[in-house]
Amino acid sequence: MKKFDVIVLGAGIVGVCTCLHLQLRGYHVCLVDKKDAGQGTSYGNAGLIERSSVIPYHFPREFSRLIAYAFNHQTDVRFDWTYLPHIAPWLFKFWCQSSPKNLKKSTLALLPLIENSVKEHDFLAELAGATSFIEPKGWLEIFRTDKDFDKAKNHLLSLERFHLNYDVLDRNALIQRVPSISPQLVGGIHWLDPKTVNDPGGLTAAYARYFIKQGGSFVTLDALKTEYNNGLWQINDNGISIGAPDIVVALGPQSIQFMNKFGYRHIPFAVKRGYHIHFRQVDEKTVLEHSICDPVAGFVLAPMRQGIRLTTGIEFASPKAPPYWTQLKRAEKIAKNIFPLGEYVETKPWLGERPCLSDMRPIIGKAPAHKGLWLNFGHAHHGLTLGAVSGKLLAEIMAGEQPLTSPDAFSLTRF
Template sequence: MQFQIIVLGAGIIGVSSALHLQAKGYRVALIDKASPGKGTSYGNAGLIERSSVIPYSFPREFRSLLRYGLNRQADVRYSLSFLPKAAPWLLSYWNHSAPAALDNAAAAMLPLIERCVAEHDQFIDAAKLERFVKDQGWIEIFRSDKAFSKAKEDALALTKYGLAFDLLDGPSLREREPHLSYKVVGGIHWLDPKTVSNPGALVEGYCALFKQRGGQVLHGDARTLKQTSDQWQVDSHNGIITAPEVVVALGPQSPDVYNPLGYRFPMGIKRGYHQHYRKLDNVNLEHPVCDTKGGFVLSQMDMGIRLTTGVELANSEEAVNAIQLERCEKIARSLFPLGEPVDVEPWLGLRPCFPDMKPIIGPAPNHKGLWFNFGHAHHGLTLGPVCGRLLSEMIAGDVPFTSPTPYSATRFKY
């Protein structure tokens, strides 16, 4: 079982990396303990987010900090017992969210964001997955004139990025989403993003394309990774497999592999939930809608209308806590008619995040043939194909389409 490259992790990042490496002529094995697209890649809001040119930063205004400190909000919730452990990471996140640092992060991420849709389109076309994708953007909604006015100013300030959007007053908004409550006073329709009705199935489709082109998909435990002379080896259900190069693309589980190798990167975890609801008769949701104050997105999925929550700060191993989802559902039901829940219990996912709001993409500093591609925060689905392309160019020794320096592992102490 000899390959040229082993990719650890069959989420959107790993599958996309494997596809791009395969296209460059490498014999690639893709390994995961679960089926493709069943982890964090499955549970997102289904947005290929071309309009997200400013990273999600830590709030710095005193009033916002006070509001979140009370721990009664729908968009962010924290476990009190977890805060002491998370405090150093949160402080670093806060520092990196200062205006100048945030501008630097936005500039670093822009080349990836700008190409996210085009890179997805190539895979979607090749795998014939158009049935899962719509080209009609998503709508940000507001429940107060003050919030809407501020959002319009912020949107107009983004015109330098070439984004397309429509500013919608109440009547215009209800022409596009007739079933939204009159509590919603306006919205911004972001037109550049694409939306996905089944993110898990999209990843499965990309993986099927990888296999169709001759790739091997195996079940195995990435934690068995070890280096032997000039090779890397992993135990799979088919036996030991080896390759001179290996890619760690395990999202929130990546520390399980890089920590034993001596790396200590400041990866934090933002937990998030989703729940599906039955669609009521003659009530359609034409676009994903995001209530930014409530911190949730409603999206029409194949499984029902999915409500995806914002951020929960808690230990990764902590059990599901329904408080945040209940808060979001209460607001959502006041804005849009939802049926009964479809799922027996909410889905809980883990978003891997670095405090400087950039992923790690590139070579491991201390190990030959070891490569990293993880830490994509809220934008794993968005950035999978474009980051897979960048990594493949680096491994192949090609001139990368953008400088990989901002994503280097060496920016952290390791």
């Protein structure tokens, strides 16, 4: 058996960043996954390091929106009727946690992580020689009706205390900022604090390569074969045996399977599915320079190294269910009226899963019932955004350092 100080389960952005921060503190770390780094959920997001999303994505409480969702004709959210009985208890908890009081609590808890998200990615990207993946372009929120645009501008007043930087763009200013965008749009808001990633999976892989170059180990094993014996966490798989006194669960949507195996069955955990597909440019002159989001339809068009990526909103369906094109087709129809898109790059869309907790906060910290069991999962829509900073926070906790923020709000014991 090869022994390490720490085993980190999961080679997504959260797990890889956790490895790097532990390595920087002198730990001998082994990263474990069945796939290469950045090939799971971390591959398929919109590529936003979302410094401006200071309010977590929460359950809508307006009756008109709930009625609209009930008919399942919306683009931003789709649900499989047969899956609703399974997900309903979690949705009710999510709705309760989205009350004004609870939403404020989660907002304040997450704020230090959001505020440090760009800085911590910049730090790791500089170390890893991966700065070409991150671009300081911000992203644009676009609006198709005056009603939605006015509502968004009024909402800006409630965000003044967060000191965010943005430009409010009328129709002409929006066209100047994004040439070739539809003149039918009434305006937009350009959020300037966030940064964009032109290949999220590539950035994760670059971080992992640096981790290995600095002496870290990466082995292909099944994390669910982990056992705990006499104070040692062990994995025996594919003829390989490794062990460590400490282990970190950063398995994203698969984290709940690991936790259930070791008796943690009370976690309000759910998976939101999401899709993306890439389009070619229609011609050399029609270039998308900025990521644009339609908040009503719930999709993002993002310039990626693979092409122009169209990402969808939320789908509630069984993780075992086959992919459905419905939501992506609806989003594509609207997106093509916003910006010219060429042919598909892929023959079929990518489908991924977001690991979500009902109070919109990840779990970061120690598991209460097992020695040496550490947790870093449940980042929902902000895995890329919070990967670097939550990796740092967990490493600080494990090393006994002064953490950048109180870890109490992210402890498993809050449930």
